[in-house]
Structure formats: C-alpha cells, structure tokens
Amino acid sequence: MIDLHYWPTPNGKKLTIQLEESSIDYSVVYCEIGRGGQFEEEFLRISPNNRMPAIVDHDPEDRGEALAVFESGSCMLYLAEKCKKFGGSSRREKWEVNQWLMWQMANQGPKTGERGHFARLKDREGDQSYALRRFNDELHRLYGVMNNRLYDRRYLAGDNYTIADMACYPWSIGWEAQGIDLDEFKYVRRWINELSERPALQKGMAVGSELTQDYSKLSENEVKSIVSLLYNQRARPAPQTGGILD
Ligand SMILES: N[C@@H](CCC(=O)N[C@@H](CS)C(=O)NCC(=O)O)C(=O)O
Known part of the structure; x- marks a missing residue:
C-alpha cells in the first residue's frame, strides 16, 4: 500500500x-x-x-x-x-522518458509556477511587467519545445504513453489561464485531446x-x-x- x-x-x-x-x-x-x-x-x-x-x-x-x-x-x-x-520498456526508451521527465521538473513546472506567481501579484508589489514578460516568453518557448517534440511522435518519449506524459499533462491543460493560445501549438493540442480520453487519467x-x-x-x-x-x-x-x- x-x-x-x-x-x-x-x-x-x-x-x-x-x-x-x-x-x-x-x-x-x-x-x-x-x-x-x-x-x-x-x-x-x-x-x-x-x-x-x-x-x-x-x-x-x-x-x-x-x-x-x-x-x-x-x-x-x-x-x-x-x-x-510506464518507465520505458528498453534502456533507450527509459532514457527518453527520463529526459522528458527531467525537462518537466526543471522547466515546465517551475516556469509555469513562477509565471502564475507574478501574474497573481497584479502589481501589488510594484511593477511586475518584466517578470511577467520573462515568464510568459519562457512558457511560450516551452510550449514550442513540446510542440516540436510531438510533431512526429504520439507521446513525449516516442510510441508509448509514459510517466513523462503523465507529468506534463496536468500542467498543460491550464494553457488558457497561462495566456497560451493552443491554436499555435496544434501537436500539443492533439496530444492533450488524446490523453484527456483516458479513463484512469480522468480518475x-x-x-x-x-x-x-x-x-x-x-x-x-x-x-x-x-x-x-x-x-x-x-x-x-x-x-x-x-x-x-x-
Ligand atoms: N519540485 C517539486 C515541487 C512541488 C511543489 O511545488 N508543490 C507545491 C504545490 S504544487 C507545494 O507543496 N507548495 C507548498 C509551499 O509552497 O509551501 C515536485 O515536483 O514535487
């Protein structure tokens, strides 16, 4: 247990x-x-x-x-x-999974979190425009990284659904509140739509x-x-x- x-x-x-x-x-x-x-x-x-x-x-x-x-x-x-x-079935696939999991931990999670922090402050602690620009740009860049990755792959690590997808999904479905236009990232949209259909993920x-x-x-x-x-x-x-x- x-x-x-x-x-x-x-x-x-x-x-x-x-x-x-x-x-x-x-x-x-x-x-x-x-x-x-x-x-x-x-x-x-x-x-x-x-x-x-x-x-x-x-x-x-x-x-x-x-x-x-x-x-x-x-x-x-x-x-x-x-x-x-879900951790990769071969050594090679395992390293694909690990890289994208680390990417999430070091990039998507912290940058999205910091963007949210400065957006919530709404200038209460002085002018936040540089911080917001910095993290909005970073987030836009990161959606681009995922979009390029998913352009010719079904999942982040390749052909199989893995913990890399499970780590990135809950952070990606907030795209609208994060100020992202998903029409710019159609391969991410396809991936979100496919994952959203999974009953266990929904649970x-x-x-x-x-x-x-x-x-x-x-x-x-x-x-x-x-x-x-x-x-x-x-x-x-x-x-x-x-x-x-x-
Ligand atoms: N890198 C950590 C981040 C975890 C994290 O930031 N958790 C937040 C909630 S999403 C938290 O526990 N915050 C409590 C606090 O800020 O004191 C992980 O991935 O586990």
Whole structure:
C-alpha cells in the first residue's frame, strides 16, 4: 500500500494519474498547503523541502521499513520501477522518458509556477511587467519545445504513453489561464485531446477536486493567511547542537 501525501494541484495530480493508470493500491493523506500542512514535523520527515506530493511505500521491495520518497519526479520513477510500467520498456526508451521527465521538473513546472506567481501579484508589489514578460516568453518557448517534440511522435518519449506524459499533462491543460493560445501549438493540442480520453487519467485528475479553492471566493483575510504561508518563505533554522559538528 502506498500513502500519497497530496493536495489537488498539477504536481499532486501527476501521482494520482500514475497510481490510477498503474492500478496501484493507495490511500490519500491530504496535506493542506494553504493551512500549513507542509510544515508539520511528521510531513517534513517525509518531504524535507516542505512541498507535496510525497509517497510512503509500506511494502518496499527489500521488505524493510516503510520507504518515503519526495519530489514528484522521483516518486514517479520509484513507482514506475516498482510496478514495471510506464518507465520505458528498453534502456533507450527509459532514457527518453527520463529526459522528458527531467525537462518537466526543471522547466515546465517551475516556469509555469513562477509565471502564475507574478501574474497573481497584479502589481501589488510594484511593477511586475518584466517578470511577467520573462515568464510568459519562457512558457511560450516551452510550449514550442513540446510542440516540436510531438510533431512526429504520439507521446513525449516516442510510441508509448509514459510517466513523462503523465507529468506534463496536468500542467498543460491550464494553457488558457497561462495566456497560451493552443491554436499555435496544434501537436500539443492533439496530444492533450488524446490523453484527456483516458479513463484512469480522468480518475486521477479528479482526486480531491472538491477541495480546489477558488481564490476569488475567499475573504481578504483568508487570502492573506494563504499568501503569508506560501510566499516569501525563508530558511528553517537547523538544530544548534547534537549534530555532526559536536
Ligand atoms: N519540485 C517539486 C515541487 C512541488 C511543489 O511545488 N508543490 C507545491 C504545490 S504544487 C507545494 O507543496 N507548495 C507548498 C509551499 O509552497 O509551501 C515536485 O515536483 O514535487
């Protein structure tokens, strides 16, 4: 059994899609990031970067104690290896998958996230026009990278649907809110349309959807409290004694 520490965001949904597609038994442990669930000691022992998703495998291959993994990309690699599905069926295909998974983790996810951050500020912290231009351009470039990749391939890694597609999909369906015109990226549109038909993917995307918050419907104070938790985070102090320096 896998515990999935989760909140319904694109990073979380990568994992619900994979777990559903792979028919793995899992239970969802909600980590409510707008209320500080990511800073609880128990969660930090699983995910020291105070970010979800993370998984705990209660039945690891070595039959040892429960095994925790954080960072969505490494959780996906772990599960793909565990159930021998969606991680590439040959060595060559595996490296195609890994490259596109790393591309998602290092490019599509962070750049889209930063674009959203500056767009939500709406000049409340001064003029955001350069930051917005920078990330709008980056996002446009990244849609172009995917579009070129999918021009003559059915899936990101080639002929087979893999964790690379599952990682990129939840971030790509937000194209409209991200200021992207999908008419410019017709090979991405074809890929989104094909994936959207998959019942397991639909089930994964729906996990926790009743918890998704519409910020425009929250009170000013509720928004302030979420913003103070999620923005401007700085280092958590390490213990002063009892460590490697003593
Ligand atoms: N690179 C990380 C990013 C995870 C991430 O940014 N998670 C966000 C939600 S989508 C989060 O937990 N945010 C909590 C916070 O900012 O404190 C991954 O892919 O797992």
